[in-house]
Amino acid sequence: MIEMQSRNIKNEINEKIHDEILRSNLANFAQQYPLARAKAYANVDSIDELRDELKNMKQYAVNHIEQLADEFESSLEKRGAKVLRAKDGNELKEQLLKICRENNVHNIVKSKSMATEEIKLNDYLQEKGLHIKETDLGEWMLSVAGQHPSHMVMPAIHLNRNQCAHFFSDELKEDIPEDIPYMVQTARRVLRKEFLQADMGISGANFGIAENGAIGLVTNEGNARIVTTIPPIHVIIIGYEKLIPKISDASKIMRLLPRNGTGQRMVSYLTMIDGPTPVIREKDGKMVEENKKLYAILLDNGRLQAAHDPVMKEVYQCVRCASCLNVCPIWSTVGGNVYGHIYSGGIGAILTGLLNGMDEFAQFSDLCIGCRKCTTVCPGEINIPDLIQELRNRRVTQKGLSTPEKIIFQRIMTNRKIFHSLLRAAALGQKPVKSGKFIRNLPLFFAKMTDGRSLPTIASTPFRDRAETLLQQGPKQAKMRIAFFSGCNLDFVFPETGESVVKVLHDVGAEVVYPQQQTCCGKPIIGAGDLATARKLAKQNIEALETAEADYIIVACPTCGETLEKSYQELLADDVVWFKRAQNIAAKIREFSSFIDEMYKKENRMAVVHGSQKITYHDSCHMKRGLGIYKQPRELLNAAGNYDFVEMTNADECCGMAGSFGMKYADLSVQLMDKKLDGIEATGAQTVAVACPSCMIQIGGGLDKKAPQIKVKHIADILAENIVNND
C-alpha cells in the first residue's frame, strides 16, 4: 500500500510531541484514569479473581472456536437470521453489497464496529454509491474531518473543542460555536435525521453468545440502540474473537470492561439482541408491524489462524477496553495515531500484525518499550509485550535482519573479544562505529547527545580489568561463594558501581568471583528478534558461569537478571541438555538488592533511620514488573544511614530508556524522561536511587542537563557508602 510505504514514524512522533493540545489532553487523562479506575473497582472484592474468570472463559472460547461459531450460527438461523462467514475484508464487502442491492438499501447508519474500520468498509460502500454514516459522536467527527481514531474507546481524545467546532462548521455549512453542549445537541439533531431515514443499520458486537445467538453492544451515547432499532435491516459484523459460550459469560466481560475502559461501574447502555426483532413502519399509508431482516457476518481476516496459533491465540482474551493504552507511557505521550490505522497501542500492534498484516506491524512495533505496565491492568491478563516480541521474532525469521544489525549481532556480539575490543576502542575516543544505525543496536553506548540528555562515556578501565585486585579483598573465611554477572553497563559504563556490588557482597561474608568469559546477556538481540544469535550468547554465558561453581550468581541489572533467569530457558527449550544447564544457572540467579535485603535482615541491619539527606527511588520496569522486586530496595533505603527515604509519584513509570528504544526514538525517550525528572524534583530529594544501570544512564543523563544538583546512584553505591561510614 502506498500510504504505508510513505510513513515516517519518527516525523509523525515528532509532530505529536509538539502538538500542545494532544499533549495536554493526554496528560490530563493520564492523571484521571488511574483514580477513576480504582474508584470503579472499589466495590469489587478481588479484581484479579474477575480477571482470572474472564481469562479462563476466553481461553475456553478460543480453544472451541469453530464449535462456538457453529453454535452461534445455528442459534441465530433457528431464530430466523441469516448468517454468513467472510474469510477477509473483500469477501465481507461483496457479501454486504449483495445484501444492500437485494434489499434496495441506500442509507446506512453504523455503530460500534472496529472490524469494519479494519477492512475500510466505509470507503468501499461510498465508492459503490451508498450513503453511510458513523453515529458515535467521536467517530462521526473524525469521519467528517477525514481523521482516524486515536483510541479504541475515546476516538477523538486528541482533539479540542475548537477543532471539533471547526469540523462541525465545515460539515454542516453553518457557524457552530465552540460550546460543547451546543455541539452535542447539534450532532443529536443531525444524526437523528440519519437514523430516521436509514434503511440499514450496521453494528459490531462486544460479544456474541453461542448458546442463544444474542449479541451485546456497549455504548454510552445509545447510538447502538437506535442503529439496531429503527432501520428495517440490521447487519451484525462480528469477529470470531467476540464469541463466548453462554449468556452468563457475558457478565464476566461486563464486570470488567466498563470499569477498566472508562472508569464506570457500568456503561449507560448494554444492549442485547437475539434474533430478528419487530419493527413498525408505514407501508403504503398503513402502519404495519413485521420482523426485521437480521444478518450476521462472522469476519475471519486472520482471526482463525490466530486462534490456532499456540502463542498468538492469547489475543482472544482482549475485550477492547483499551486500558492497555491508558497506562502506556508511549500512548500517553504521543497518542494513538502513530500506530496502525485502527488499532492503537500495544494490543493494537498485535491486532494489526494478525489482522492487517506484518508489514504494517513492522512499521511501529518497536514503539512498545516492554515496560509491562499494561499487563498489570489488562482484564484478560494478556502478556502484550511478549506477544509483540513473538511477532518481532517471526518477522526476523521471515525477513531477516537489516545489514548493520546482522553485522553487529552475528559477527561482533557473538565474539566476545571483538565486542569488548570495540568497547575499549570507544573508551579511547576512537569511536570506530559512530554512525547512528550501528550504535542503537548495541546494548547501550556512544549514541549522539540529545538536547535534553547527556549520555555517559565508556569507562577507561572496565570492571573486568579491575576485578582481579578487587576480588582478593574478600573475607578470610567466606560464608558463601558468589559469581558476579556484571552485564555490559556495570562492566564498561559504571565499573565503580560494579566495585560497590563486590564491596557489599564482601561485607556480608561472601567470596566473589568474576568469570572473565561472560559477555553481553543478549537482551538487545532477543529484543530485535535474532534468537539464533541470542542462543549463542546464552550458551557462552552459561558455560562461563558454570566454571565459577558458585552458590549464587548475583546480578545488579534487572534486565540481565530476567534474561538469565527466564529467557535462557525459553531460548533453549528445544535442547534437553542445554535447557537443563540453563535451569541450573537460573536456580542460582539472585538480584542484588533483594539478596542483600535478605542478608541484612538475617544480620539485623534493617532498622529504619532518618538521615539528613532526602533520597527517593525509581522502579525499573524490569525490576518491578519483570522480577516482581519493589519492596526490598525501599527497605534498604529506609535503613541506609545518611538518608531519609521519600516516595515519588509514579515511581514505577518507565524512565524512557528501554534499551535501544532510548536511542532510536531519542526525542520521545526524552519526553518520558522529563516526566520522570519532574517526579523526582517534586520530592525535594538530593539523590535518586535506582537498581538498574539502564535507568541510571537515562535518569543520570537527564539530571545532568536539567537538575545537576540531584544525583542518581545505584543502590549498590549507597550501600557501599554506608560500609565506609561504619568502618
Place this chain on the structure above:
Amino acid sequence: MKKISHAWQKYLQQGFINKKYWQDFRENAQAASVELQEIKEYKDAIPIIEKIIAETGAQQLGAVGEDDNKNLLMVYTALQKQHKLYTDKFAIVKNAPQLDIGFSTAEFGVGETGSVCVDNYAYEARLISMLPPINIVFMDKNNIVNTMTDAFAVLEDVFTEGYTGFVTGPSRTSDIERVLTLGVHGPSRFILFAVENAG
C-alpha cells in the same frame, strides 16, 4: 406488549432479589445520574410527573407497559385527562420523533452498578425509551439483585430471543475534551420511579 418474558417475577424470586441491595443500587444509580424517585404507590408518581411536565413544557407523551400492569394504566389514564399521551403502538411510532417524554418499565435493578434491566422486545418500547429527551421508568423497588453476575444468571433463564439489556442513567458522551455531556442520541434525563408497593 411483546416481551422476552411475561414471567420475570417468577425467575427473580428464585433467590436473586433482596431489599438489602437497595442502598447499593441507590448509590450507584445516583452516581450514574439517574434521577431517583422513591414512591410508595404508583399513584404517588402522578403529581411528580405533572410537575416535570409543567417545568419542561412537555406537550406530547408516549407510554408503554400498561397492558399487564393496571396500576400503570391508572397513572397513564390520569395523565391522559390533561395531556396528549399515546399508548397505542402505531400512534407511538407515528409520533415518536416529536415526543417530549417517554414512559416505560424496567424489570429489576442491579445493586453493584445502579443499572436497570429493560425488556425491550417491543419496537415501541425501544422508541419510547430512546428518542424523547426524557425517559421516565417505573420499577418495583423490591426487585434488586446484588451483582451483574446475578443479573446474568437471571437472563440465563429468561433470554431466549428478542431485545433486552441494561440502562444505567441517561445517554452520555465525553468525546469532546472528555467533558461529560448528557443526552447525545438517547435521553438527557433518566427518571426512575421505584415503587415500594408495586405488587
